[in-house]
Amino acid sequence: YSVVLSRGVDVIRSDLDEPGSHLMANHGYCSQELVNLFLMGYAAQNVFNNDIDLDGKVLKGVREKRDIGFLTLYEYYKVFEVGSFLKNPSAGIWVICSESHYSV
Numbered sequence: 832y833s834v835v836l837s838r839g840v841d842v843i844r845s846d847l848d849e850p851g852s853h854l855m856a857n858h859g860y861c862s863q864e865l866v867n868l869f870l871m872g873y874a875a876q877n878v879f880n881n882d883i884d885l886d887g888k889v890l891k892g893v894r895e896k897r898d899i900g901f902l903t904l905y906e907y908y909k910v911f912e913v914g915s916f917l918k919n920p921s922a923g924i925w926v927i928c929s930e931s932h933y934s935v
Contacts, residue, residue, distance in 0.1 A: 834868055846874035848890055860931055870899055870917075870926060878903075880914030893917055903928035 835843065835854070844850070847864060854865040854874065864874040871893065877883075878901055879892040893916040900920030905928065906913050927934045 838868065838872065838874070843868065843874045846891065848876045848888075852876060858931075861933070866901070866926065866928070866933070867893075870901060871897060878911065878913045878917055880916050896921060898922040898924070900925040901928070902926075904930060 838846075843854070846868075852862070852864060854862055854868070856862040863878065864876050867876075867878070868874040875891045875893060877890055877892045879890075881892050881894065883890045883892065893914055896916045897920050899922060901913060901917040902925050903911075903913060905911060924935065
């Protein structure tokens, strides 16, 4: 709970692209928003670089290069693409998502 309380519930809600999004996904898994909150300090729903404007709908991404990166099997499946800010972390440490579990 400390990461949520440190950031603040209202601020986390403003981080999200969709108002009804949750930090916990189906089956009690972490959502990408929760993983990003741990990695970056804010709950962006996406892992691409910067924000993307889709006809007035802004999708929030990663704002800058990070110390700790993120890689995922979902990129291999072409579900989404991880941006270079997370693929090339300055500390050379990655959190790896393999479907339903994470490793460092």
